[in-house]
Amino acid sequence: DSGVTQTPKHLITATGQRVTLRCSPRSGDLSVYWYQQSLDQGLQFLIQYYNGEERAKGNILERFSAQQFPDLHSELNLSSLELGDSALYFCASSVGREGLGDTQYFGPGTRLTVL
Amino acid sequence: AQSVTQLDSQVPVFEEAPVELRCNYSSSVSVYLFWYVQYPNQGLQLLLKYLSGSTLVKGINGFEAEFNKSQTSFHLRKPLVHISDTAEYFCAVTDTGGFKTIFGAGTRLFVKA
Numbered sequence: 452d453s454g455v456t457q458t459p460k461h462l463i464t465a466t467g468q469r470v471t472l473r474c475s476p477r478s479g480d481l482s483v484y485w486y487q488q489s490l491d492q493g494l495q496f497l498i499q500y501y502n503g504e505e506r507a508k509g510n511i512l513e514r515f516s517a518q519q520f521p522d523l524h525s526e527l528n529l530s531s532l533e534l535g536d537s538a539l540y541f542c543a544s545s546v547g548r549e550g551l552g553d554t555q556y557f558g559p560g561t562r563l564t565v566l
Numbered sequence: 567a568q569s570v571t572q573l574d575s576q577v578p579v580f581e582e583a584p585v586e587l588r589c590n591y592s593s594s595v596s597v598y599l600f601w602y603v604q605y606p607n608q609g610l611q612l613l614l615k616y617l618s619g620s621t622l623v624k625g626i627n628g629f630e631a632e633f634n635k636s637q638t639s640f641h642l643r644k645p646l647v648h649i650s651d652t653a654e655y656f657c658a659v660t661d662t663g664g665f666k667t668i669f670g671a672g673t674r675l676f677v678k679a
Contacts (some may be wrong), residue, residue, distance in 0.1 A: 557609030
């Protein structure tokens with residue numbers, strides 16, 4: 452158990468809909484990262500937040516957005532969903548602001564299925 | 567631009583044999599290098615990382631990797647594998663500013679009895 456929690460574990464929705472994925476980092480970690488894992492595109496880094504502010508941005512679509520709240524939990528919002536958005540979405544957390552060089556601890560993921 | 571190539575998509579090996587999983591990268595800037603393991607239905611777990619210093623990096627579960635700058639490689643090795651090492655392994659590269667990371671496509675290690 453990494454100490455990172457993600458909810459929900461599974462999500463099934465329809466094209467065009469909007470969903471919110473939630474992540475709680477390990478106690479004491481200030482950075483949160485979001486990743487997408489799909490059969491087509493493999494593992495991709497989406498975005499990183501450090502202490503409430505966006506720090507690094509990867510291949511995140513404009514239809515997707517994220518934020519980190521004062522209690523350090525984070526939410527990833529996916530809107531206008533398409534079939535190709537079906538994937539496993541991972542959250543990770545780390546202690547500091549070294550960014551992607553930090554040791555990251557991954558949550559178990561949210562499996563999103565878009566029908 | 568950065569890219570990561572994991573040269574083998576699948577590696578079958580017998581238990582207690584040695585294994586090497588190969589990773590080559592290209593980058594126009596200095597990088598950090600990582601190996602992660604993903605067991606079925608789980609998230610990723612960091613095995614080891616190279617940030618600087620000694621080019622031989624030791625990680626968890628008996629794994630080690632060697633950073634070879636001239637060959638732009640970061641191959642993962644274990645002298646004796648066990649059935650429990652069956653998993654998918656990912657190599658990743660991050661720029662030293664920590665702003666961008668790229669993963670390889672993964673290598674599925676299958677350890678046979």
